[in-house]
Amino acid sequence: MKKEIKKVGIITKRNNERAKDIVKKLHAYLKKKKKIVFCDQNSFEICGEKESYKKEKMLSKVDLAIVMGGDGTLLKTASRTSTKKTIILGANLGTLGFLTEATPSKLIETLDKILKGDYYIDKRSLLRVTIYRRGKKIRTFLALNDAVVNQGSFARLIDLDFSVNGRKVVNFKADGMIVATPTGSTAHSLSAGGSIIHPEVECLAITPICPSSLSMRPFIVPGNKQMHVTINTQRREDAEKIGLTIDGQNCIDLQYGDKITFRRSKRYFHLARTQNRYYKMLRTKLNWGEVKKKKCV
Secondary structure (H helix, E strand, O other): OOOOOOEEEEEEOOOOOOHHHHHHHHHHHHHHOOOEEEEEOOOHHHHOOOOOEOHHHHHOOOOEEEEEEOHHHHHHHHOOOOOOOOEEEEEEOOOOOOOOOEOHHHHHHHHHHHHOOOOEEEEEEEEEEEEEEOOEEEEEEEEOOEEEEEOOOOOOOEEEEEEEOOEEEEEEEEOEEEEEOOHHHHOHHHHOOOOOOOOOOOEEEEEEEOOOOOOOOOEEEEOOOOEEEEEOOOOOOOOOOEEEEEOOOEEEEEOOOOEEEEEEEEEEEEEEEOOOOHHHHHHHHOOOOOOOOOOOO
16 A cells, blocks of 8 residues: 655756746645645745755655656756655656656646555666775765766776676776666667666666777676776876766766776665556657658659
8 A cells, every 4th residue: 555645845957947837836736735845945935935955855854756857857866865765756847858757737637646646666776886096985876877987088998897796807998888777778878889678677787888899798787796897097197087977967087096886776766657658658759669761852
């Protein structure tokens, strides 16, 4: 039996004029339903609330968080996921909206179903990324889509050592590499030649970016394994940075000898769904399998 939703959070994209009227309507609807409403720093003034909440604090308090934006706003929210199993409803105010569930026009209708318990949880794996420098842990991140080691601002091949559970797998040179969750398999990894992975498969995908050897191909690692990547390339100039990008949101400079560990987090990102549209999303959002007819000139 699903838990009653009493506390609801509203998260909106910064400076999104399109969201104002929708957020006001949403806030009024939730108050009418006698829900306790928490607003983030971008929406509390629009809603007339006296207090705003940071995403981390809000997600640890509410039963349901409504994220108004696009996939990028959802990715930022995922990086702040707490240990509480907060349900997330994505409302698409962006462009692609691959991860979102409702359009603005269908938001109240979708919420009606969710508040009545007519929904299911789409549980998505999160990637935990930790950077070690000279043996000391310096940063840890959560990612819903992927983590990318890349050339940064200098276009030279990077020398990478890759191991799984302490066992060496391969040393290779490439423009970089992507470690993706099944959710992220349809993002940067797919563009680099990786496979589409159903989100219920518990695994991580490793996709080299333009490797120097054509035999270096994408591959899949079980979700219970821990991977390590060591940076073997030493840049000669300060401006020649190697980067690590988390979900396209956070960018960190890497140094020679840095070791990055990747593993599936114990936390999950819980998306509310009112119907299973995964394959339809592949067809409509990615134009999967579609062949465009050429016009005769």
